[in-house]
Structure formats: structure tokens, C-alpha cells
Amino acid sequence: MKKVFNCVRFYEYGSRLWKLKGEAQAATKEEFIVILKLLEGELGAKKYFGGDAFGFVDIALAPFVSWFYSYETSAGFSIEEAAPKVAAWAKRSMERESVANAVSHPDKIYEMVGVLKKKFGVE
Incomplete structure (x- = not known):
């Protein structure tokens, strides 16, 4: 069955990566x-998920990019x-200017994740 x-x-x-610990x-x-x-298989050799043009799938996924640093740092891996x-x-x-202006900087997300970790008792 194809995923x-x-x-x-x-x-x-992604949220569980910073909310959980251990196993x-x-x-x-x-x-x-x-x-x-x-995702990598769907992207293939294309510049964007729709090909050369930044499209709907890219728009849907772009907000997650600013979370990548927090995911990596919290779970100890490299995307x-x-x-x-x-x-x-x-x-x-x-x-892309449109994305950079629309999403939070990864450092700001990481700061917020630190606050949320304390709130949820993860740290």
C-alpha cells in the first residue's frame, strides 16, 4: 500500500518531536x-512540488519550514x-520574499517551543 x-x-x-522524550x-x-x-520522493528532481513554479503544495508546506530547526534540535537529528x-x-x-515575509523566523519558533516545553512539563 502506497503511503x-x-x-x-x-x-x-512534528509537534510530538518537541513534546516527547525517550523512546x-x-x-x-x-x-x-x-x-x-x-515528501522527498514526491519532490524528486523538481525545484518545487509542482515543478519549476512555486504552487499550492509548496504554499501548504512552507509554514512548516520555520519549525524545522526546533524539530531537529528537540529530537537530535538533521533534516x-x-x-x-x-x-x-x-x-x-x-x-522567496513571499515566504520569508509570511512565516516566523526559526529562532522565534525555537524560543516559543522552549516556552511550550516548560508549560507542558517537557523540560
């Missing part, structure tokens, strides 16, 4: 990497190592 990408699942597993976090990280590899094509796409997306 299908689901933005809600991406959000859910639960490790299992979530492995599943998140599966999701990244699924660039796990899914280099997705990492390159993320960099290209953040270089």
Missing part, C-alpha cells in the same frame, strides 16, 4: 523521517541528512 502525505500527520508528528520521541522521529522521505532534497526545497522556499 500518502497528510499535512495533519506532518504537523502531529516515544525516538519512535516519533523515525516516523517523521518516513514522512520526510515520502538535511535525512531528506536532503526536502532541505534544499526548504531553503529555496525561505529565499
Whole structure:
């Protein structure tokens, strides 16, 4: 059965990366990497998910890019190592003025995640 990408699942597993610890976090990280590899397969050799043009799928996924640093830091892995094509796409997306102006800087997200970790008792 072919796995299908689901933005809600991406959000859910991404959030778990900073909410969980230990074995639960490790299992979530492995599943998140599966999701990244699924995205990488869909992206292929294209510049954007729709080809040369930044399109609907890119727009839907671009807000998650600012969370990548928090995911990596919280769960101790590298998106660039796990899914280099997705990492390159993320960099290209953040270089677009429309995306850069619409999403929060990764450092701000990381600060907010720190506050949320304390609130949820993760730290």
C-alpha cells in the first residue's frame, strides 16, 4: 500500500518531536523521517512540488519550514541528512520574499517551543 502525505500527520508528528522524550520521541522521529522521505520522493528532481513554479503544495508546506530547526534540535537529528532534497526545497522556499515575509523566523519558533516545553512539563 502506497503511503500518502497528510499535512495533519506532518504537523502531529512534528509537534510530538518537541513534546516527547525517550523512546516515544525516538519512535516519533523515525516516523517523521518516513514522512520526510515520502515528501522527498514526491519532490524528486523538481525545484518545487509542482515543478519549476512555486504552487499550492509548496504554499501548504512552507509554514512548516520555520519549525524545522526546533524539530531537529528537540529530537537530535538533521533534516538535511535525512531528506536532503526536502532541505534544499526548504531553503529555496525561505529565499522567496513571499515566504520569508509570511512565516516566523526559526529562532522565534525555537524560543516559543522552549516556552511550550516548560508549560507542558517537557523540560
